Amino acid sequence: MALKGLDIFKLTPKTNCKECGNPTCMAFAMKVAQGSVPIEKCPHLSAEALATLSEATAPPMKSIKIGAGEAEHTLGGETVLYRHDKTFVSRNLFAVSVCASCFDEKLPEIEKIDYERIGEREYVELINCVYNGDKAAYVELVKKAAATGRTLVLECQCPDAARAALEVCAAGKPVLNGATPENYEEMSKLATEFGVVLGVTAGDIDALYDTVAAIEKLGNKNLVVDVGVGSVKDAFATAVQVRRAALKDQDRTFGYPSIVNVGKLAAGDENMQTALASLFTMKYGSIVVMENMSYAQALALYGLRQNIYTDPQKPMKVEPGIYPLNGGDENSVCVTTVDFALTYFVVSGELERSGVPMNLLISDAGGYSVLTAWAAGKLSAGSIEKFFKQFDIEGKIKNRTLVIPGKVAVLKGEIEERLPGWKIVVAPNEAVGLVKFFKELNA
Numbered sequence: 234m235a236l237k238g239l240d241i242f243k244l245t246p247k248t249n250c251k252e253c254g255n256p257t258c259m260a261f262a263m264k265v266a267q268g269s270v271p272i273e274k275c276p277h278l279s280a281e282a283l284a285t286l287s288e289a290t291a292p293p294m295k296s297i298k299i300g301a302g303e304a305e306h307t308l309g310g311e312t313v314l315y316r317h318d319k320t321f322v323s324r325n326l327f328a329v330s331v332c333a334s335c336f337d338e339k340l341p342e343i344e345k346i347d348y349e350r351i352g353e354r355e356y357v358e359l360i361n362c363v364y365n366g367d368k369a370a371y372v373e374l375v376k377k378a379a380a381t382g383r384t385l386v387l388e389c390q391c392p393d394a395a396r397a398a399l400e401v402c403a404a405g406k407p408v409l410n411g412a413t414p415e416n417y418e419e420m421s422k423l424a425t426e427f428g429v430v431l432g433v434t435a436g437d438i439d440a441l442y443d444t445v446a447a448i449e450k451l452g453n454k455n456l457v458v459d460v461g462v463g464s465v466k467d468a469f470a471t472a473v474q475v476r477r478a479a480l481k482d483q484d485r486t487f488g489y490p491s492i493v494n495v496g497k498l499a500a501g502d503e504n505m506q507t508a509l510a511s512l513f514t515m516k517y518g519s520i521v522v523m524e525n526m527s528y529a530q531a532l533a534l535y536g537l538r539q540n541i542y543t544d545p546q547k548p549m550k551v552e553p554g555i556y557p558l559n560g561g562d563e564n565s566v567c568v569t570t571v572d573f574a575l576t577y578f579v580v581s582g583e584l585e586r587s588g589v590p591m592n593l594l595i596s597d598a599g600g601y602s603v604l605t606a607w608a609a610g611k612l613s614a615g616s617i618e619k620f621f622k623q624f625d626i627e628g629k630i631k632n633r634t635l636v637i638p639g640k641v642a643v644l645k646g647e648i649e650e651r652l653p654g655w656k657i658v659v660a661p662n663e664a665v666g667l668v669k670f671f672k673e674l675n676a
């Protein structure tokens with residue numbers, strides 16, 4: 234259980250030397266108890282006190298790494314149940330199930346999903362390889378799946394087949410999702426031998442708890458908990474109870490990331506799987522496994538994930554810079570707007586629809602929308618002039634027409650003064666008018 238500030242204080246040297254950056258040992262202890270300062274900040278703790286405190290003050294939910302190299306991902310490490318309390322730390326990952334007979338058919342669909350949104354690559358991060366009883370076919374499947382460079386989940390409860398699969402893919406640090414109350418000793422041994430994360434499943438939440446506890450007793454704490462067992466209602470209840478037990482009750486036996494297979498919960502029902510994948514993105518699937526993932530599903534699910542797993546205290550921004558659209562080059566008209574991600578996506582979408590080649594200039598406006606940035610002094614004639622100098626717009630672009638947002642038409646005169654030689658044109662107030670506006674401008 235978590236220690237209180239006073240308990241931590243009792244284990245400090247009580248010399249108030251300030252080396253930890255706090256005025257007293259008591260102040261340090263209180264911050265450690267709140268989780269805002271790591272215990273290692275005090276260099277004078279005895280080894281015994283450090284061991285006691287490290288265990289007691291460790292985050293309630295473990296961070297688990299899976300995959301290797303560029304395909305490495307972190308799961309878990311969450312500290313709150315609700316996003317409005319604090320930022321969620323590790324975004325959930327999506328997996329698509331494949332089997333020996335369907336891999337070749339599914340792979341092109343999986344590979345189609347690969348795009349960037351607000352600076353993040355969105356793709357199917359994991360491939361869930363399902364064992365169907367044929368060991369040789371399973372090894373071939375795992376080899377082919379590993380060749381995609383994605384991290385694998387081995388859905389396999391047969392220790393013999395799991396060993397054969399791990400022998401060909403362990404370097405990629407897959408998840409071995411197959412420990413049950415019946416086989417956990419053997420599976421835990423395998424996972425430890427190959428240095429991979431072990432997925433634990435059981436018929437109900439009590440059996441799940443006991444199995445995780447038994448595996449921990451074997452010394453294996455590199456686990457994910459499979460909550461997707463039983464009905465949809467059971468799976469959801471288990472996901473919530475596991476996370477609550479870890480974060481609210483500080484019960485570290487359930488302090489692991491989770492995996493849920495919505496493909497099994499709603500087999501053959503694509504719409505229900507999308508709905509369930511949304512549900513478990515919000516509460517609390519660290520890995521969400523689906524039967525398939527179409528581009529349409531991906532757009533909705535990855536958009537939702539991006540909204541859930543962004544820091545609500547930080548504005549969603551795109552990088553300032555020059556974004557050529559529709560084949561824009563140095564002779565194309567310039568259009569400027571702010572770096573607020575939603576503004577960027579709405580405006581750039583309409584600009585692309587116009588088909589007119591242009592250069593979209595995104596200046597640093599603090600991640601605010603146009604009017605907010607203007608009111609906050611982040612979008613002004615001065616900020617546009619500064620951006621032009623910083624990115625050497627006059628050196629890079631020969632065209633001398635700059636289109637500014639309609640909502641800051643008031644800046645036109647001052648921009649003309651600051652950018653002599655430029656023709657300043659005011660765009661419509663609303664993005665929806667941009668297509669017609671640019672077609673006419675280009676006519």
Ligand code: SF4
Nearest residue numbers: 249250251253258275
């Ligand atoms: S560094 Fe350690 S001993 Fe010094 S004030 Fe901080 S907690 Fe106390």
